[in-house]
Amino acid sequence: xxxxxxxxxxxxxxxxxxxxxxxxxxxxDVYNRLQAATKCVTLGTILLLVGVAVISANGxxxxxxxxxxxxxxxxxxxxxxxxxxxxxxSGVPLWDKSVIDKYGEEKKDETAKTxxx
Amino acid sequence: MRRLIYFVLSxxxxxxxTWPVVDGRIDVQVVIAGLAASAVVAILFHEMLPKEHHIFVxxxxxxxxxxxxxxxxxxxxxxxxxxxxxxLHPKMPIRPGIVKxxxxxxxxxxxxxxxxxxTLTPGTLTVDVTDDGYxxxxxxxxxxxxxxQATKQIAERFEWFIRKIFx
Numbered sequence: 001x002x003x004x005x006x007x008x009x010x011x012x013x014x015x016x017x018x019x020x021x022x023x024x025x026x027x028x029d030v031y032n033r034l035q036a037a038t039k040c041v042t043l044g045t046i047l048l049l050v051g052v053a054v055i056s057a058n059g060x061x062x063x064x065x066x067x068x069x070x071x072x073x074x075x076x077x078x079x080x081x082x083x084x085x086x087x088x089x090s091g092v093p094l095w096d097k098s099v100i101d102k103y104g105e106e107k108k109d110e111t112a113k114t115x116x117x
Numbered sequence: 118m119r120r121l122i123y124f125v126l127s128x129x130x131x132x133x134x135t136w137p138v139v140d141g142r143i144d145v146q147v148v149i150a151g152l153a154a155s156a157v158v159a160i161l162f163h164e165m166l167p168k169e170h171h172i173f174v175x176x177x178x179x180x181x182x183x184x185x186x187x188x189x190x191x192x193x194x195x196x197x198x199x200x201x202x203x204x205l206h207p208k209m210p211i212r213p214g215i216v217k218x219x220x221x222x223x224x225x226x227x228x229x230x231x232x233x234x235x236t237l238t239p240g241t242l243t244v245d246v247t248d249d250g251y252x253x254x255x256x257x258x259x260x261x262x263x264x265x266q267a268t269k270q271i272a273e274r275f276e277w278f279i280r281k282i283f284x
Contacts, residue, residue, distance in 0.1 A: 067133050081232060084242060084244045100216060
């Protein structure tokens, strides 16, 4: 019974990873791709690890898998912030059909102010 | 004292991850390597960990953390279906942009938790945080461009819980 639940969880996890990768290929710019990458890949990988934990029931591998899942849940969004900010700082433009860019506008205001002063 | 706490924590994680008991005997090499690694972690990184570590022993905060978990995972799953829909739809219905929101949270760990929650929930990704409590959010489907409306739609449902947990 545990095996069946575990395999179902692993299959769902792989499916979400697949959707994340499709998004990664189809979306137009770095920021949209990061959205797909962080959300789907985080949940997909966590489901894989939980599936492993369920299959190994009360074994050691289960404890390791749960610890790894918690780490991924904390580190994955943090890494996404770092990549997004780094991409913006190094001048990667938003997709040309983006509707609004408050961040860029305010950065521009600041540089204008410092240049005037 | 804080170094000791982090030493013990990292050593416990090391023990779980490596489990040095083979056939009922303890593998001394692994334990020694773990002690060395945890000592390095505790000495180097004790200042990087949050100052508000007293929150992890308060039962009310842990209760709210437990209540927050289902809300959070519901949002994470909703976010995944959202990305799936946008990635698979032939016309790709996205309307991306970067908006600015204001948070009332003050502590570092609270803002970190809010930023991570925002990143894992539908259509939003934190790009940057300013010192005076504004967050820049990349939104895959911009519904509101001004600060108040965007704050209401993105942050409000988490802020309430996170204030109970972290502040």
